[in-house]
Amino acid sequence: MRILIRILFFILLSISTIAQSAKYGIVVHGGAGVIKNLPPDKEKEYISKLSEAIEAGYKILESGGSSLDAVTKAINILEDSPLFNAGKGAVLTENGIAELDASIMDGKTLMAGAVAGVHHVKNPINLARLIMEKSPHVMMIGNGAEEFGKLFNIELVDSSYFITNERWNQYLKMKQEYEKKDVEKHGTVGAVALDKYGNLAAGTSTGGMMMKKFGRVGDSPIIGAGTYANNNTCAVSGTGHGEYFIRLGIARDISSLMEYKNLSLSDAVKEVINKLTQIGGTGGVIAIDKSGNIAITFNTDGMFRGYLLSDEKINIKIYKEE
Numbered sequence: 151m152r153i154l155i156r157i158l159f160f161i162l163l164s165i166s167t168i169a170q171s172a173k174y175g176i177v178v179h180g181g182a183g184v185i186k187n188l189p190p191d192k193e194k195e196y197i198s199k200l201s202e203a204i205e206a207g208y209k210i211l212e213s214g215g216s217s218l219d220a221v222t223k224a225i226n227i228l229e230d231s232p233l234f235n236a237g238k239g240a241v242l243t244e245n246g247i248a249e250l251d252a253s254i255m256d257g258k259t260l261m262a263g264a265v266a267g268v269h270h271v272k273n274p275i276n277l278a279r280l281i282m283e284k285s286p287h288v289m290m291i292g293n294g295a296e297e298f299g300k301l302f303n304i305e306l307v308d309s310s311y312f313i314t315n316e317r318w319n320q321y322l323k324m325k326q327e328y329e330k331k332d333v334e335k336h337g338t339v340g341a342v343a344l345d346k347y348g349n350l351a352a353g354t355s356t357g358g359m360m361m362k363k364f365g366r367v368g369d370s371p372i373i374g375a376g377t378y379a380n381n382n383t384c385a386v387s388g389t390g391h392g393e394y395f396i397r398l399g400i401a402r403d404i405s406s407l408m409e410y411k412n413l414s415l416s417d418a419v420k421e422v423i424n425k426l427t428q429i430g431g432t433g434g435v436i437a438i439d440k441s442g443n444i445a446i447t448f449n450t451d452g453m454f455r456g457y458l459l460s461d462e463k464i465n466i467k468i469y470k471e472e
């Protein structure tokens with residue numbers, strides 16, 4: 151009998167080992183745009199916050215946690231940091247308030263959750279995840295989304311929580327100079343991850359574009375535009391001029407090129423970012439495929455970005471590589 155139990159134990163052990171993929175890892179971004187020559191202390195702050203997010207997500211993966219948990223955790227850390235355009239420190243709309251969007255997708259089930267235009271949710275990615283897990287819907291907006299979150303005790307804050315001094319001054323300055331076309335502001339955050347069980351997940355969270363009209367929704371909460379994950383292909387999170395990402399369905403297009411045309415992740419990403427450039431869109435994506443290959447591509451001066459894959463060292467960069 152004892153021998154039988156032992157044999158059974160070894161069989162079970164080997165099955166769970168087989169189910170684990172050799173590679174796992176996480177890629178994170180903190181927005182793309184006109185990012186040049188930051189003062190050294192600012193650079194340090196960005197690098198340290200990005201590495202905190204990457205390491206926290208990686209720790210979850212390393213200990214056998216899910217890619218969804220890793221993505222959520224990494225994004226929470228960036229949402230709570232005033233450095234990025236998501237959660238605290240989000241950019242402001244034309245009428246001076248933070249209006250937040252986020253989405254998350256599970257590559258295993260193709261379930262997704264998204265939230266747009268919320269003003270009091272401390273961590274919009276958590277509400278997106280609640281919508282995915284606890285509602286029959288994919289996307290909810292504004293007050294209705296917040297009411298739904300309240301049912302599950304989502305953390306709500308006064309809308310002043312999001313507004314940092316830096317953003318407020320930036321807002322006042324831009325208000326004066328407004329009508330200048332060039333009102334792009336980077337800092338959206340996103341993460342993609344592959345866990346030990348071969349499951350992919352992607353998430354994105356943002357305040358949107360500086361000086362956006364209230365009610366404007368960008369690509370970040372739109373599944374297929376700013377976020378997509380499918381275990382058969384890849385997980386993608388984008389950042390940039392959302393209207394272009396929506397028109398091209400950037401994130402889903404990358405997955406489709408892999409699925410229908412058998413392109414590698416890096417070829418699919420290159421092709422889609424080339425298209426983005428051709429139609430005058432700016433931005434970039436981070437992506438990871440089911441084998442743990444990653445792609446990070448952008449057509450702007452810089453993109454806050456970094457990754458940590460199993461058995462590799464953490465890698466963080468800000469500027470375009472010459």
Ligand code: ASP
Binds near residue numbers: 357359
């Ligand atoms: N994609 C975001 C939006 O258009 C902004 C950004 O990524 O910087 O709302």
